[in-house]
Amino acid sequence: MAENQNSHDQQASRDPSFSLQRTYIKDLSVEMPNAPEIFLEQEGPTVEVSINVGGQRLAETIFEATVTATVTTRIQDKVLYLVEATQAGIFEASNIPAEQLDPLIGIVCPTMLYPYLRANVADAINRTSLPALHLAEVNFQALYEQRIAQLAEEQKQQDSGIILPPGATRQ
Template identity: 45%
Template sequence: MAENQAQFALQRIYIKDASFEAPNAPASFTKEWKPEIKLDLNSGARKLDEQHFEVSVKVTVTATNADETAFLVELEQAGLFTMANIPEEQLKPMLGAMCPNILFPYLRESIDSLVVKGGFPALMLAPVNFDALYQQRLQQEQQKAAEQAQAEGSETIQ
Protein backbone atom coordinates (compact mmCIF):
# COMPACT_ATOMS: atom_id res chain seq x y z
CA MET A 1 0.00 0.00 0.00
CA ALA A 2 1.31 3.44 -0.92
CA GLU A 3 2.38 5.45 2.08
CA ASN A 4 0.33 8.51 1.17
CA GLN A 5 -2.84 6.57 0.28
CA ALA A 6 -5.94 7.57 2.25
CA GLN A 7 -6.73 5.14 5.06
CA PHE A 8 -9.94 4.71 7.04
CA ALA A 9 -10.67 1.94 9.52
CA LEU A 10 -13.03 1.36 12.40
CA GLN A 11 -10.95 0.00 15.28
CA ARG A 12 -13.59 -0.40 17.98
CA ILE A 13 -17.18 0.44 18.90
CA TYR A 14 -17.98 0.82 22.58
CA ILE A 15 -20.43 2.30 25.06
CA LYS A 16 -18.68 5.17 26.78
CA ASP A 17 -21.51 6.00 29.20
CA ALA A 18 -24.95 4.55 29.92
CA SER A 19 -27.69 5.37 32.40
CA PHE A 20 -31.24 4.10 32.80
CA GLU A 21 -33.74 5.41 35.33
CA ALA A 22 -37.36 4.44 35.93
CA PRO A 23 -38.20 6.83 38.79
CA ASN A 24 -41.90 5.90 39.01
CA ALA A 25 -41.63 2.13 38.64
CA PRO A 26 -43.56 -0.01 39.44
CA ALA A 27 -46.49 2.48 39.48
CA SER A 28 -45.75 3.44 35.85
CA PHE A 29 -46.46 -0.18 34.80
CA THR A 30 -50.07 0.05 36.07
CA LYS A 31 -51.03 2.96 33.81
CA GLU A 32 -52.18 2.83 30.20
CA TRP A 33 -49.05 3.14 28.02
CA LYS A 34 -49.33 6.27 25.85
CA PRO A 35 -45.89 7.79 26.22
CA GLU A 36 -44.53 11.08 24.99
CA ILE A 37 -40.94 10.58 23.88
CA LYS A 38 -38.43 13.44 23.96
CA LEU A 39 -35.11 12.88 22.24
CA ASP A 40 -31.91 14.96 22.56
CA LEU A 41 -29.06 13.95 20.25
CA ASN A 42 -25.49 15.22 19.99
CA SER A 43 -22.37 14.01 18.27
CA GLY A 44 -18.75 14.98 18.63
CA ALA A 45 -15.25 14.01 17.66
CA ARG A 46 -11.81 14.44 19.13
CA LYS A 47 -8.35 13.77 17.78
CA LEU A 48 -6.34 11.36 19.92
CA ASP A 49 -3.13 11.41 17.86
CA GLU A 50 -2.11 11.82 14.23
CA GLN A 51 -4.16 8.83 13.04
CA HIS A 52 -6.74 8.08 15.75
CA PHE A 53 -10.04 9.83 16.37
CA GLU A 54 -12.79 9.15 18.86
CA VAL A 55 -16.26 9.89 17.56
CA SER A 56 -19.28 9.71 19.84
CA VAL A 57 -23.02 10.00 19.57
CA LYS A 58 -24.88 10.85 22.77
CA VAL A 59 -28.61 10.54 23.18
CA THR A 60 -31.00 11.30 26.01
CA VAL A 61 -34.47 9.77 25.75
CA THR A 62 -37.14 10.87 28.18
CA ALA A 63 -40.47 9.03 28.17
CA THR A 64 -43.35 10.61 30.04
CA ASN A 65 -46.65 8.85 30.55
CA ALA A 66 -49.65 10.43 32.27
CA ASP A 67 -47.49 13.47 33.12
CA GLU A 68 -44.92 11.35 34.99
CA THR A 69 -41.45 10.33 33.90
CA ALA A 70 -41.69 6.67 32.97
CA PHE A 71 -38.02 6.32 32.07
CA LEU A 72 -34.94 8.31 31.24
CA VAL A 73 -32.11 6.80 29.21
CA GLU A 74 -28.77 8.46 28.52
CA LEU A 75 -26.27 6.68 26.35
CA GLU A 76 -23.02 7.67 24.70
CA GLN A 77 -21.94 5.31 21.94
CA ALA A 78 -18.40 5.85 20.74
CA GLY A 79 -16.02 4.53 18.17
CA LEU A 80 -12.28 4.58 17.68
CA PHE A 81 -11.42 5.32 14.06
CA THR A 82 -8.08 5.31 12.26
CA MET A 83 -7.78 7.94 9.54
CA ALA A 84 -4.62 8.81 7.70
CA ASN A 85 -3.77 10.90 4.65
CA ILE A 86 -7.28 12.28 4.38
CA PRO A 87 -7.53 15.92 3.26
CA GLU A 88 -8.97 18.32 5.86
CA GLU A 89 -12.01 19.15 3.69
CA GLN A 90 -12.91 15.44 3.66
CA LEU A 91 -11.98 14.73 7.28
CA LYS A 92 -14.57 17.05 8.82
CA PRO A 93 -17.60 15.50 7.07
CA MET A 94 -16.24 12.03 7.86
CA LEU A 95 -16.02 12.88 11.58
CA GLY A 96 -19.26 14.86 11.64
CA ALA A 97 -21.51 12.65 9.51
CA MET A 98 -20.04 9.39 8.22
CA CYS A 99 -18.73 8.08 11.56
CA PRO A 100 -21.93 8.98 13.49
CA ASN A 101 -23.90 7.17 10.77
CA ILE A 102 -21.79 4.07 11.47
CA LEU A 103 -22.31 4.34 15.25
CA PHE A 104 -26.05 5.09 15.32
CA PRO A 105 -27.35 1.53 14.72
CA TYR A 106 -25.32 0.35 17.74
CA LEU A 107 -26.67 3.20 19.87
CA ARG A 108 -30.20 2.39 18.71
CA GLU A 109 -29.86 -1.27 19.71
CA SER A 110 -28.36 -0.35 23.09
CA ILE A 111 -31.19 2.08 23.87
CA ASP A 112 -33.81 -0.50 22.89
CA SER A 113 -32.11 -3.15 25.03
CA LEU A 114 -31.99 -0.90 28.11
CA VAL A 115 -35.64 0.11 27.72
CA VAL A 116 -36.80 -3.52 27.35
CA LYS A 117 -34.66 -4.65 30.31
CA GLY A 118 -36.27 -1.83 32.29
CA GLY A 119 -39.65 -3.51 31.73
CA PHE A 120 -40.99 -1.15 29.06
CA PRO A 121 -42.10 -1.87 25.47
CA ALA A 122 -39.37 -1.84 22.82
CA LEU A 123 -38.25 1.59 21.65
CA MET A 124 -36.73 1.63 18.18
CA LEU A 125 -35.44 5.11 17.49
CA ALA A 126 -36.08 6.42 14.00
CA PRO A 127 -33.01 6.60 11.76
CA VAL A 128 -31.10 9.88 11.88
CA ASN A 129 -29.59 11.57 8.84
CA PHE A 130 -26.25 12.78 10.20
CA ASP A 131 -25.30 14.09 6.74
CA ALA A 132 -28.22 16.54 6.86
CA LEU A 133 -27.45 17.46 10.50
CA TYR A 134 -23.81 18.11 9.57
CA GLN A 135 -24.83 20.37 6.66
CA GLN A 136 -27.27 22.21 8.92
CA ARG A 137 -24.55 22.76 11.53
CA LEU A 138 -22.16 24.03 8.83
CA GLN A 139 -24.75 26.53 7.61
CA GLN A 140 -25.38 27.75 11.17
CA GLU A 141 -21.63 28.21 11.76
CA GLN A 142 -21.26 30.11 8.48
CA GLN A 143 -24.23 32.31 9.34
CA LYS A 144 -22.81 33.06 12.81
CA ALA A 145 -19.43 33.90 11.30
CA ALA A 146 -21.07 36.24 8.79
CA GLU A 147 -23.12 37.92 11.54
CA GLN A 148 -20.01 38.33 13.71
CA ALA A 149 -18.04 39.80 10.83
CA GLN A 150 -20.90 42.18 10.10
CA ALA A 151 -21.18 43.17 13.79
CA GLU A 152 -17.42 43.74 14.03
CA GLY A 153 -17.53 45.79 10.85
CA SER A 154 -20.31 48.02 12.21
CA GLU A 155 -18.44 48.50 15.51
CA THR A 156 -15.36 49.86 13.77
CA ILE A 157 -17.46 52.37 11.80
CA GLN A 158 -18.81 54.08 14.94
Protein backbone atom coordinates in the same frame (compact mmCIF):
# COMPACT_ATOMS: atom_id res chain seq x y z
CA MET B 1 12.98 -5.27 -8.77
CA ALA B 2 13.62 -3.90 -5.25
CA GLU B 3 13.16 -0.34 -6.55
CA ASN B 4 9.70 -1.30 -7.86
CA GLN B 5 8.75 -2.71 -4.45
CA ASN B 6 10.00 0.41 -2.62
CA SER B 7 8.07 2.65 -5.01
CA HIS B 8 4.93 0.56 -4.47
CA ASP B 9 5.36 0.69 -0.66
CA GLN B 10 5.85 4.47 -0.71
CA GLN B 11 2.71 4.93 -2.81
CA ALA B 12 0.71 2.69 -0.46
CA SER B 13 1.87 4.73 2.54
CA ARG B 14 0.51 7.91 0.87
CA ASP B 15 -2.86 6.43 -0.12
CA PRO B 16 -5.81 7.57 1.98
CA SER B 17 -6.97 5.00 4.50
CA PHE B 18 -9.87 4.91 6.92
CA SER B 19 -10.90 2.16 9.32
CA LEU B 20 -12.93 1.53 12.42
CA GLN B 21 -10.65 0.24 15.18
CA ARG B 22 -13.11 -0.24 18.07
CA THR B 23 -16.63 0.58 19.23
CA TYR B 24 -17.67 0.92 22.83
CA ILE B 25 -20.38 2.29 25.08
CA LYS B 26 -18.91 5.44 26.58
CA ASP B 27 -21.93 6.21 28.75
CA LEU B 28 -25.26 4.53 29.43
CA SER B 29 -27.84 5.48 32.03
CA VAL B 30 -31.45 4.46 32.58
CA GLU B 31 -33.68 6.26 35.04
CA MET B 32 -37.25 5.45 36.06
CA PRO B 33 -37.86 8.16 38.67
CA ASN B 34 -41.61 7.59 39.03
CA ALA B 35 -41.66 3.79 39.21
CA PRO B 36 -43.61 1.87 40.39
CA GLU B 37 -46.53 4.32 40.62
CA ILE B 38 -46.33 5.29 36.95
CA PHE B 39 -47.05 1.69 35.90
CA LEU B 40 -50.63 2.27 37.06
CA GLU B 41 -51.18 5.04 34.49
CA GLN B 42 -53.50 4.15 31.62
CA GLU B 43 -52.46 6.85 29.14
CA GLY B 44 -50.01 6.21 26.38
CA PRO B 45 -46.56 7.79 26.69
CA THR B 46 -45.02 10.56 24.61
CA VAL B 47 -41.43 10.15 23.47
CA GLU B 48 -38.77 12.81 22.87
CA VAL B 49 -35.48 11.84 21.23
CA SER B 50 -32.39 14.02 20.95
CA ILE B 51 -29.32 12.99 18.92
CA ASN B 52 -25.91 14.67 19.21
CA VAL B 53 -22.62 13.96 17.46
CA GLY B 54 -19.10 14.66 18.69
CA GLY B 55 -15.53 13.92 17.79
CA GLN B 56 -11.97 14.57 18.81
CA ARG B 57 -8.45 13.85 17.62
CA LEU B 58 -6.59 11.44 19.93
CA ALA B 59 -3.35 11.18 17.95
CA GLU B 60 -2.11 12.21 14.52
CA THR B 61 -4.23 9.65 12.65
CA ILE B 62 -6.52 8.41 15.46
CA PHE B 63 -9.93 9.93 16.18
CA GLU B 64 -12.79 9.28 18.57
CA ALA B 65 -16.31 9.88 17.28
CA THR B 66 -19.42 9.77 19.47
CA VAL B 67 -23.16 9.64 18.97
CA THR B 68 -25.35 10.42 21.97
CA ALA B 69 -29.07 9.70 22.19
CA THR B 70 -31.29 11.01 24.95
CA VAL B 71 -34.73 9.38 25.07
CA THR B 72 -37.29 10.87 27.45
CA THR B 73 -40.64 9.12 27.70
CA ARG B 74 -43.44 10.80 29.65
CA ILE B 75 -46.98 10.04 30.67
CA GLN B 76 -48.61 13.43 31.12
CA ASP B 77 -45.96 15.43 32.98
CA LYS B 78 -44.29 12.46 34.72
CA VAL B 79 -41.17 10.81 33.36
CA LEU B 80 -41.72 7.12 32.64
CA TYR B 81 -38.07 6.58 31.75
CA LEU B 82 -35.04 8.55 30.68
CA VAL B 83 -32.26 6.82 28.75
CA GLU B 84 -29.04 8.53 27.79
CA ALA B 85 -26.48 6.57 25.82
CA THR B 86 -23.23 7.56 24.16
CA GLN B 87 -21.80 5.15 21.61
CA ALA B 88 -18.19 5.83 20.74
CA GLY B 89 -15.73 4.55 18.22
CA ILE B 90 -12.02 4.81 17.59
CA PHE B 91 -11.20 5.44 13.94
CA GLU B 92 -7.93 5.60 12.07
CA ALA B 93 -7.82 8.09 9.22
CA SER B 94 -4.55 8.75 7.44
CA ASN B 95 -3.68 10.76 4.36
CA ILE B 96 -7.20 12.22 4.25
CA PRO B 97 -7.31 15.76 2.82
CA ALA B 98 -8.01 18.30 5.58
CA GLU B 99 -11.25 19.52 3.95
CA GLN B 100 -12.61 15.95 3.99
CA LEU B 101 -11.70 15.14 7.57
CA ASP B 102 -14.53 17.06 9.30
CA PRO B 103 -17.28 15.50 7.12
CA LEU B 104 -15.69 12.08 7.65
CA ILE B 105 -15.83 12.49 11.45
CA GLY B 106 -19.22 14.26 11.39
CA ILE B 107 -21.08 12.06 8.88
CA VAL B 108 -19.38 8.74 8.12
CA CYS B 109 -18.30 7.85 11.66
CA PRO B 110 -21.71 8.53 13.28
CA THR B 111 -23.40 6.57 10.49
CA MET B 112 -21.19 3.58 11.34
CA LEU B 113 -21.78 3.94 15.11
CA TYR B 114 -25.54 4.52 15.05
CA PRO B 115 -26.64 0.86 14.61
CA TYR B 116 -24.71 -0.03 17.77
CA LEU B 117 -26.35 2.86 19.62
CA ARG B 118 -29.83 1.84 18.45
CA ALA B 119 -29.30 -1.72 19.67
CA ASN B 120 -27.94 -0.59 23.05
CA VAL B 121 -30.82 1.85 23.64
CA ALA B 122 -33.44 -0.77 22.69
CA ASP B 123 -31.77 -3.31 25.00
CA ALA B 124 -31.58 -0.85 27.91
CA ILE B 125 -35.27 0.02 27.58
CA ASN B 126 -36.21 -3.65 27.22
CA ARG B 127 -34.44 -4.36 30.52
CA THR B 128 -36.87 -1.98 32.27
CA SER B 129 -39.62 -4.55 31.49
CA LEU B 130 -41.24 -2.03 29.16
CA PRO B 131 -41.54 -2.58 25.42
CA ALA B 132 -38.36 -1.75 23.54
CA LEU B 133 -38.18 1.49 21.65
CA HIS B 134 -36.38 1.34 18.32
CA LEU B 135 -34.83 4.63 17.30
CA ALA B 136 -35.61 5.80 13.78
CA GLU B 137 -32.92 6.06 11.13
CA VAL B 138 -30.97 9.32 11.15
CA ASN B 139 -29.56 11.18 8.15
CA PHE B 140 -26.23 12.29 9.57
CA GLN B 141 -25.39 14.23 6.42
CA ALA B 142 -28.48 16.41 6.92
CA LEU B 143 -27.55 16.92 10.61
CA TYR B 144 -24.01 17.87 9.58
CA GLU B 145 -25.27 20.36 6.99
CA GLN B 146 -27.64 21.90 9.57
CA ARG B 147 -24.74 22.27 12.01
CA ILE B 148 -22.56 23.93 9.34
CA ALA B 149 -25.40 26.31 8.40
CA GLN B 150 -25.97 27.16 12.06
CA LEU B 151 -22.27 27.86 12.60
CA ALA B 152 -22.19 30.04 9.46
CA GLU B 153 -25.21 32.00 10.72
CA GLU B 154 -23.60 32.49 14.14
CA GLN B 155 -20.40 33.66 12.46
CA LYS B 156 -22.38 36.05 10.25
CA GLN B 157 -24.09 37.55 13.32
CA GLN B 158 -20.74 37.96 15.08
CA ASP B 159 -19.29 39.70 12.01
CA SER B 160 -22.10 42.26 11.82
CA GLY B 161 -19.66 45.18 11.87
CA ILE B 162 -20.77 46.38 15.28
CA ILE B 163 -17.82 46.89 17.59
CA LEU B 164 -18.59 46.30 21.23
CA PRO B 165 -16.63 47.87 24.05
CA PRO B 166 -14.46 45.54 26.15
CA GLY B 167 -16.55 43.49 28.57
CA ALA B 168 -19.82 43.99 26.64
CA THR B 169 -21.71 41.02 25.24
CA ARG B 170 -24.18 40.57 22.41
CA GLN B 171 -27.78 39.87 23.34
